[in-house]
Amino acid sequence: MEKNTSKDPSHVFHFFLNREYISIAEAKGIYLYDDRGNRYIDASGGPILCNLGHGIEEMATVIADQAKKVSYVHRIDFTNPPLIEAAHKVCQASGDAMDKVFFVSGGTEAVEIGVKIARKYHLDNGAPFKTRVISRWQSYHGSTAGALAWTGATSRRSDFLPYLHDFTHIPPAYCYRCWFDKTPDTCHLECANALENEIMCLGPDNVSVFLAEPVSGMSLCGAVPAKGYFKRIREICDTYDVLLMFDEVMTGMGRTGKMFAYEHFDVVPDILALGKGLGGGYFPIGAVAVPDYIHQKIAENSGMFGAGHSWGGNPLGCAVVSKTIDYLYDHNLIDRSHQMGMYLDHKLQTLKSHPLVGDIRGIGLMRGIEFVEDKKTRKPLDSTYAFSARLSAECLKQGMFIEYSGGCNRGQSGDMIMFGPPFIITEAQIDAAVEILGHALEKDLLSDTSHFSTF
Numbered sequence: 001m002e003k004n005t006s007k008d009p010s011h012v013f014h015f016f017l018n019r020e021y022i023s024i025a026e027a028k029g030i031y032l033y034d035d036r037g038n039r040y041i042d043a044s045g046g047p048i049l050c051n052l053g054h055g056i057e058e059m060a061t062v063i064a065d066q067a068k069k070v071s072y073v074h075r076i077d078f079t080n081p082p083l084i085e086a087a088h089k090v091c092q093a094s095g096d097a098m099d100k101v102f103f104v105s106g107g108t109e110a111v112e113i114g115v116k117i118a119r120k121y122h123l124d125n126g127a128p129f130k131t132r133v134i135s136r137w138q139s140y141h142g143s144t145a146g147a148l149a150w151t152g153a154t155s156r157r158s159d160f161l162p163y164l165h166d167f168t169h170i171p172p173a174y175c176y177r178c179w180f181d182k183t184p185d186t187c188h189l190e191c192a193n194a195l196e197n198e199i200m201c202l203g204p205d206n207v208s209v210f211l212a213e214p215v216s217g218m219s220l221c222g223a224v225p226a227k228g229y230f231k232r233i234r235e236i237c238d239t240y241d242v243l244l245m246f247d248e249v250m251t252g253m254g255r256t257g258k259m260f261a262y263e264h265f266d267v268v269p270d271i272l273a274l275g276k277g278l279g280g281g282y283f284p285i286g287a288v289a290v291p292d293y294i295h296q297k298i299a300e301n302s303g304m305f306g307a308g309h310s311w312g313g314n315p316l317g318c319a320v321v322s323k324t325i326d327y328l329y330d331h332n333l334i335d336r337s338h339q340m341g342m343y344l345d346h347k348l349q350t351l352k353s354h355p356l357v358g359d360i361r362g363i364g365l366m367r368g369i370e371f372v373e374d375k376k377t378r379k380p381l382d383s384t385y386a387f388s389a390r391l392s393a394e395c396l397k398q399g400m401f402i403e404y405s406g407g408c409n410r411g412q413s414g415d416m417i418m419f420g421p422p423f424i425i426t427e428a429q430i431d432a433a434v435e436i437l438g439h440a441l442e443k444d445l446l447s448d449t450s451h452f453s454t455f
């Protein structure tokens with residue numbers, strides 16, 4: 001039998017099985033270097049993850065030093081100094097809004113654990129029927145069966161639907177394509193009120209938690225909710241004893257110009273899921289943080305939370321978390337994320353007149369662009385063009401990696417890209433990045449009819 005018939009001679013099972021991948025051999029600052037010496041601006045910091053910048057000696061040292069002391073102990077049997085320190089620093093970073101932290105190995109695990117904490121809270125509060133999770137369409141919460149069931153990005157779900165439990169989703173907070181055909185002048189927060197309708201229909205005694213990204217990640221590329229949205233959501237949750245869980249896997253750790261995105265909305269969640277930038281781009285780690293009243297309920301009743309993963313709370317990852325938080329403060333990087341985000345937005349506005357640029361949105365260093373066929377009607381481009389995927393590929397040819405996404409139009413079509421560079425990016429580097437995007441947009445990508453594998 002013939003072996004390894006793919007374009008890639010390696011034994012790697014890739015995301016795109018028929019694509020030739022560029023091999024990145026080194027990275028420094030905001031730049032990636034391939035094994036042929038070509039340089040690329042990392043304009044999305046991977047999947048909006050590398051917050052600090054690449055190649056920081058201190059980050060490498062902290063991992064090496066910790067590995068020499070103790071690299072692993074099991075959290076069920078022991079605690080360890082880096083775990084205690086990292087939990088303390090996360091709570092401190094929340095201004096003590098959070099009081100206890102459960103570490104995991106990434107964003108999906110954080111979402112899964114957060115929903116399980118909600119379940120356990122209700123069990124220990126004498127409400128065993130409060131099990132339903134409500135989330136939003138056009139959201140992304142991760143790729144395991146649970147997290148994917150709560151995810152609302154239809155293209156990510158479709159192949160695996162038979163494995164997903166039937167949880168419900170409400171419309172997204174997506175002003176550019178409001179599902180209620182409202183404008184900022186006529187908006188009465190219908191998309192927030194939809195939560196109350198859903199809770200009523202499911203029966204308040206059956207609903208455990210509402211899960212949302214405070215600012216939408218890749219599935220809506222930086223959509224920021226209307227003013228008052230999360231205040232109304234908090235009010236509804238409080239009325240029906242439904243916990244509010246924020247998925248800050250992408251938005252946390254300074255990405256939006258504040259340590260946590262919830263600070264923009266003057267609303268504190270009951271459960272906070274973190275990942276991506278929590279490890280600065282140096283270690284796979286996530287976490288769930290909760291206020292004291294959530295932890296206390298479980299502590300004073302069953303006294304045990306029997307969920308988790310083998311690598312949870314490992315000293316290596318926790319040492320990286322503490323160093324990441326220190327690094328953000330010592331280098332004033334959260335304020336920098338705000339400042340450079342404003343500058344990036346200002347530069348992106350120069351592309352607003354391009355016939356395909358429909359919306360430029362976001363906050364901090366999370367800036368998305370949605371492309372449309374008709375700016376007036378907001379008609380999306382036909383998905384057969386695979387426009388944003390081709391645009392991202394063209395940017396790569398010109399020396400810049402940028403993440404793209406689709407499906408924002410109710411899962412049927414839509415084209416977006418998102419900037420999410422490391423916070424150390426300079427104004428000159430932003431100028432260079434936007435210039436590359438401008439050049440890529442000058443290409444007639446819509447006349448390319450060759451097949452392009454995308455998602």
Ligand SMILES: Cc1ncc(COP(=O)(O)O)c(C=O)c1O
Pocket residue numbers: 047106107108109111140141142143213217218247248249250275276
């Ligand atoms: C908002 C959000 N939640 C959860 C996840 C899942 O995180 P991970 O891929 O680290 O499991 C992601 C990843 O993109 C995300 O953006």
